[in-house]
Each structure stands twice: as structure tokens, then as C-alpha cells.
Amino acid sequence: MANENLPLSYKGHPLRRKDKFIYYGTMAEKYIIMLQIQSSKDVDGLSVADKxxxxxxxxxxxxxxxxxxxxxxxxxxxxxxxxxxxxxxDRALAGK
Structure with a gap:
């Protein structure tokens, strides 16, 4: 049985989604990534981001x-x- 308390993460950083925005990282750090899905297309009945x-x-x-x-x-x-x-x-948090 999967642990439902663990947040979705990618390469060690948490992911949060709100509508067409995806936030990657945590607000406790100095930097965060904001991804905005600007457009999507339909592929075999699924909406896939293309911009x-x-x-x-x-x-x-x-x-x-x-x-x-x-x-x-x-x-x-x-x-x-x-x-x-x-x-x-990763580079921003490492200070590079």
C-alpha cells in the first residue's frame, strides 16, 4: 500500500500543481521554479502540454x-x- 502522506516529487524536490501552474521546489529555500502550461493539445483523448x-x-x-x-x-x-x-x-540552490 502506497503512503498517501508523501508529496509528489521529482529529483528530490516537491511538486505542487494549481490549475495551469506547477511549482517545483519548496518556499523554505531561496529559489523555486514556476512552470506555466500555456497551451495543450489532445493526444489519444489526453490533454498534453505543448507550450x-x-x-x-x-x-x-x-x-x-x-x-x-x-x-x-x-x-x-x-x-x-x-x-x-x-x-x-539544483544549480541555483548550490550557489553556482
Missing amino acids: VSVQLQLTDPDLKSRDRVVKKSEKDSLYAAMDVAAVWL
Whole structure:
């Protein structure tokens, strides 16, 4: 039986989804990734993201939302977006 208390995670960081936004990382750290699904297409009855915006953001609540963005990019699939997000987040948290 699976433990229902464990959150969904990818490469050691938690994932949270709210509508078309996916937050990767934790607010307790200095950085977090925000993925926004901008468009999707229907593939065999399933909705698949085909345009995803990726943003590396600071978690400082005192900054304006546009000042929090450190890096941003657009990808053609959720897989490619998550791949970039994992690298950006790991490097940012390591201080590189």
C-alpha cells in the first residue's frame, strides 16, 4: 500500500500543481521554479502540454513578482521544461 502522506516529487524536490501552474521546489529555500502550461493539445483523448513557460524565481516575499524572476524560458513539452527546471533549481540552490 502506497503512503498517501508523501508529496509528489521529482529529483528530490516537491511538486505542487494549481490549475495551469506547477511549482517545483519548496518556499523554505531561496529559489523555486514556476512552470506555466500555456497551451495543450489532445493526444489519444489526453490533454498534453505543448507550450510551457519555465521561470526560476526568488522566494523573497518582499520583492515584486517581476523582480523575483531570475531566469525564464519556453519549452515545447512538459518533459523538456522539467528537465531544464531540475538543472536550474539544483544549480541555483548550490550557489553556482
